[in-house]
Amino acid sequence: MTESAVLAIDIGGTKIAAAVVDSEGTVVADQLRPTAVSTDAETVFAGVESAVRALLGSLASTMDRIRVGISSAGPIDGPAGTISPVNIGAWRGFPISARVHAVIAEQYDKDAIRVALAGDGHCFALGEHWLGAGRDVDSMIGMVLSTGVGGGAVINNRLFTGVTGNAVHLGHISVNAWGPRCVCGGHGCTEMYARGPALVAAAKQRGWAGGDDARALTAAARAGDEIALRVIDHGMRALAAGIATTATELDVSVVVLGGGVSKAGAVIFDPLRRHLLDFAVLDYVKDLELRPAILETAGLLGAAALAFSQE
Ligand SMILES: [Zn+2]
Numbered sequence: 001m002t003e004s005a006v007l008a009i010d011i012g013g014t015k016i017a018a019a020v021v022d023s024e025g026t027v028v029a030d031q032l033r034p035t036a037v038s039t040d041a042e043t044v045f046a047g048v049e050s051a052v053r054a055l056l057g058s059l060a061s062t063m064d065r066i067r068v069g070i071s072s073a074g075p076i077d078g079p080a081g082t083i084s085p086v087n088i089g090a091w092r093g094f095p096i097s098a099r100v101h102a103v104i105a106e107q108y109d110k111d112a113i114r115v116a117l118a119g120d121g122h123c124f125a126l127g128e129h130w131l132g133a134g135r136d137v138d139s140m141i142g143m144v145l146s147t148g149v150g151g152g153a154v155i156n157n158r159l160f161t162g163v164t165g166n167a168v169h170l171g172h173i174s175v176n177a178w179g180p181r182c183v184c185g186g187h188g189c190t191e192m193y194a195r196g197p198a199l200v201a202a203a204k205q206r207g208w209a210g211g212d213d214a215r216a217l218t219a220a221a222r223a224g225d226e227i228a229l230r231v232i233d234h235g236m237r238a239l240a241a242g243i244a245t246t247a248t249e250l251d252v253s254v255v256v257l258g259g260g261v262s263k264a265g266a267v268i269f270d271p272l273r274r275h276l277l278d279f280a281v282l283d284y285v286k287d288l289e290l291r292p293a294i295l296e297t298a299g300l301l302g303a304a305a306l307a308f309s310q311e
Contacts, residue, residue: 004022004023004308005020005021005022005023005028005058005059005063006020006021006067006068006069006304006307006308007019007020007021007052007055007059007066007067007068007069007104007307008020008021008068008069008071008300008301008303008304008306008307009048009051009052009068009069009070009071009100009300009303010070010071010120010123010297010299010300010303011035011048011070011071011072011073011083011085011088011096012035012073012087012120012299013035013073013085013086013087013088014034014035015032015033015034015035016032016033016034016035016047016048016051017030017031017032017051017297017299017300018030018031018032018033018048018051018052018054018055018300019031019055019300019304020055020058020059021300021301021304021307023308025130025131025301025304027297027300028058029055029058030055030300031050031051031054031055032051033047033048033050033051034047035047035088038090039089039090040090041090041091041094043090044088044090044091045094045099048096048099048100049099049103052100052103052104053103056104056107056108064112065112065113065114066104066108066112066113066114067114067116067307067308067310068100068101068104068113068114068115068116068307069115069116069117069118069123069302069303069304069305069306069307069308069309069310070096070097070100070115070116070117070118070303070306071118071119071120071122071123071124071299071300071302071303071306072085072096072117072118072119072120073085073086073087073088073119073120074086074119074120074121074150074166075119075166076117076118076119076164076165076166077093077164077165078117078118078119078161078164078165078166079163079164079165080095081095081096081097081098081115081117082094082095082096082097083096083117096117097115097116097117098115100115101113101115114307114310114311116306116307116309116310117165118152118159118161118165118302118303118306119150119152119165119166120144120150120299121142121143121144121150121151121152121168121169121170122142122152122159122161122165122167122168122302122306123152123298123299123300123302123303123305123306124142124143124144124150124152124258124293124298124299124302125140125141125142125151125152125153125154125159125168125256125302126142126152126154126159126301126302126303126305126306127142127295127297127298127299127300127301127302127303127304127305128140128142128256128258128293128294128295128298128302129142129154129157129256129305130301130302130304130305131294131295131301132256132293132294132295132298132301133256133291133292133293133294134154134254134256134291137253137254138154138156138157139153139154139155139156139157139250139251139252139253139254140153140154140252140254140255140256141153141168141170141243141246141247141250141252141254141255141256142154142255142256142258142293142298143170143243143255143256143257143258143259144257144258144259144262145194145195145196145239145257145258145259145260145261145262145268146195146196146259146260146261146262147195147196147197147260148171148191148195149170149171149190149191149194149195149239149242150169150170150171150259151168151169151170151171151246152167152168153167153168153246153250153252155250155252158309159306159309160250168246168250170190170242170243170246171189171190171191171195172184172186172189172190172191173189173190173242173245173246174186174187174188174189174190175188175189175190175193175238175241175242175245176188176193176238179192180192190238190239190241190242192238193234193235193237193238193239194235194236194238194239194242195261196213196214196217196260196261197214198235199214199217199231199232199235199261200212200213200214200216200217202231202234202235203217203227203228203231206227206230206231207227208220208225208227208228208231210225210228214260214261214264215260215264217231217232218232218261218264218267218268219264221264221267222264222266222267229267232267232268232271233271233275236268236271236272236275237271237275237278239272239275240271240272240275240276240278240279241275241279243255243272243276243279243280243288243290244276244279244280244281244285244288245279247280247285247288248280248282248285251284251285252285253284253285253287253288253289254288254289254291255288255289255290255291256291256292256293257269257272257290257291257292257293258292258293258295258298259293262292262293265292269290269292272290273290276288276290
C-alpha cells in the first residue's frame with residue numbers, strides 16, 4: 001500500500017463505483033453499488049455511503065491527508081460541491097462533497113480531508129489524459145457519445161473547469177441556429193442529432209425497424225443497411241461541427257471519443273472524420289486527430305486524477 005493513494009467515486013444514473021487508486025493508476029480496492037431508484041435523497045446516498053465506508057480500511061491510516069475525487073452526471077456546481085443529475089431525480093442541489101466529507105470525517109481528522117467534484121465528461125477527459133488515449137499530449141478534448149453527448153478538456157495538463165465546472169458542454173452547443181428547440185431551451189444542439197436515441201428515432205422515422213437502440217442501429221449500418229448508414233452520417237455531421245467548433249475555440253488538436261455509441265467503431269468514426277474535414281478548416285486545427293478512447297473506467301480513474309490534483 002503506497003502512501004499516495006486517493007479515493008475516487010463515480011456516480012452515474014445506474015451505478016455508483018468507488019475505488020482506492022494509487023499514483024500509478026492502479027485500483028487497489030473497489031466497490032460497486034446500483035444507483036437506488038428512489039425519490040428519497042437519503043436512500044440514493046446510502047449507496048455512496050456504504051461504498052465509501054467499505055473502502056476506508058484500504059486507505060493507509062498513516063496518510064497525512066485523505067484526497068477524494070468525485071465524478072458525477074450533471075449538471076453540477078463544482079465550487080458549491082452540489083449535484084443535480086438529470087437521471088437521479090432525488091438529487092437536486094444535493095451537497096455530495098459535504099456529505100462524503102462527513103462520512104470520512106467519522107474516521108479521519110476532518111481538516112485533513114480534501115474533496116473535489118467534477119462532471120462525468122470532465123472526469124472522462126482527465127482519465128483518458130492520465131492513462132488512456134491522450135496520455136502523450138498536453139492538451140485534449142474528451143468526448144462521450146452515448147444516450148447523451150458530454151465533454152471536457154484538459155488544457156496544458158490541467159482540467160479546464162470553467163467558472164462553475166461545466167466547461168466544454170459539447171452536447172448543448174448549437175450546430176444549427178434555425179434548428180428545433182432542444183430540451184435545454186436552445187436550438188439545434190449537437191445532442192439532438194447525434195445522441196444514440198436521436199439516431200434511432202431518426203432511423204425509425206425513415207422506416208427502419210431493426211431494433212430499439214443504437215447498438216442495433218450501428219450493427220445494421222455495419223451490415224450495409226442504407227437507412228442506418230444515412231442517419232448515422234447525418235448525426236455525425238452535426239457532431240463533427242460541434243467537435244470542430246470546440247477544437248477551434250480551444251486550439252486543441254487531439255479529441256478522444258468514448259461512450260457506448262462510439263464503441264461501434266468505424267461506422268461512427270469514419271463519417272465523423274470525413275465530416276470533420278468540412279468544419280475543422282483553419283490551419284491550426286486542420287490536422288485535428290480523433291482517437292478512440294482506451295479505458296473502460298475513464299470516469300473513475302479521472303476522479304482519481306482529480307483527487308491527486310488537490311494540494
Ligand atoms: Zn440543448
